[in-house]
Amino acid sequence: MAKALIQMALDSLDFDQTIALAEQVAPYVDILEIGTPCIKYNGLELVTALKSKFPNNLILVDLKTMDAGEYEATPFYEAGADICTVLGVSDKATMGGVIKAANANNAEAQIDLISVKDKKAVATEAARNGAQIIGVHTGLDAQAAGQTPFADLKDIASLNLGVRISVAGGLNKNTIQDTVRAGATIVVVGAAIYGADSPAEAAKELRALVDAA
Numbered sequence: 001m002a003k004a005l006i007q008m009a010l011d012s013l014d015f016d017q018t019i020a021l022a023e024q025v026a027p028y029v030d031i032l033e034i035g036t037p038c039i040k041y042n043g044l045e046l047v048t049a050l051k052s053k054f055p056n057n058l059i060l061v062d063l064k065t066m067d068a069g070e071y072e073a074t075p076f077y078e079a080g081a082d083i084c085t086v087l088g089v090s091d092k093a094t095m096g097g098v099i100k101a102a103n104a105n106n107a108e109a110q111i112d113l114i115s116v117k118d119k120k121a122v123a124t125e126a127a128r129n130g131a132q133i134i135g136v137h138t139g140l141d142a143q144a145a146g147q148t149p150f151a152d153l154k155d156i157a158s159l160n161l162g163v164r165i166s167v168a169g170g171l172n173k174n175t176i177q178d179t180v181r182a183g184a185t186i187v188v189v190g191a192a193i194y195g196a197d198s199p200a201e202a203a204k205e206l207r208a209l210v211d212a213a
């Protein structure tokens with residue numbers, strides 16, 4: 001079985017801090033994610049900068065698109081995004097637009113199941129419509145209310161959709177191996193890396209745990 005990928009969520013608003021953090025963690029992670037607040041604050045210029053500085057990492061832009069899928073996502077793919085996210089609560093046409101833009105740029109679309117009521121139904125239809133990645137995601141506000149992504153991961157993994165499953169929502173060194181064993185093929189980590197005394201050491205430790213899972 002292929003090793004799971006680690007995705008680092010760059011959730012700072014500051015352009016230079018984002019680049020500096022990426023420099024520390026890039027050797028240990030596969031995907032550099034420009035978080036939603038960060039991409040809104042910094043825009044396309046940050047995609048271009050990360051793409052040129054980190055050619056060995058995939059770049060995910062967490063657009064969380066809600067409308068005008070193809071129109072919104074296309075410039076980000078053209079700037080070098082390997083993956084853009086679109087909300088699973090959006091219209092089927094919106095998700096289809098991001099999938100179309102991804103395919104036109106040899107890239108991938110991720111459907112984010114955050115706040116979706118019937119996650120199994122949306123994931124099944126999205127996979128049928130060509131989405132390459134399904135994102136099981138407990139957002140920061142839901143985490144603050146005590147929620148975790150693990151029950152949702154079990155539900156989505158049980159569908160055997162043949163697409164990659166990304167999991168985000170407060171993952172850390174205590175939960176990351178069980179998350180991989182439960183079917184995640186991409187594990188997303190934000191606070192457990194950027195909040196550590198040494199983000200590089202934290203990322204290195206997570207790399208070892210994921211590779212051993």
Ligand SMILES: O=C(CO)[C@H](O)[C@H](O)COP(=O)(O)O
Pocket residue numbers: 009010011035036062138139140143168169170171188189190191192
């Ligand atoms: O997309 C996000 C919030 O919407 C975060 O980037 C994602 O949840 C990962 O961060 P953390 O590990 O701190 O939960």
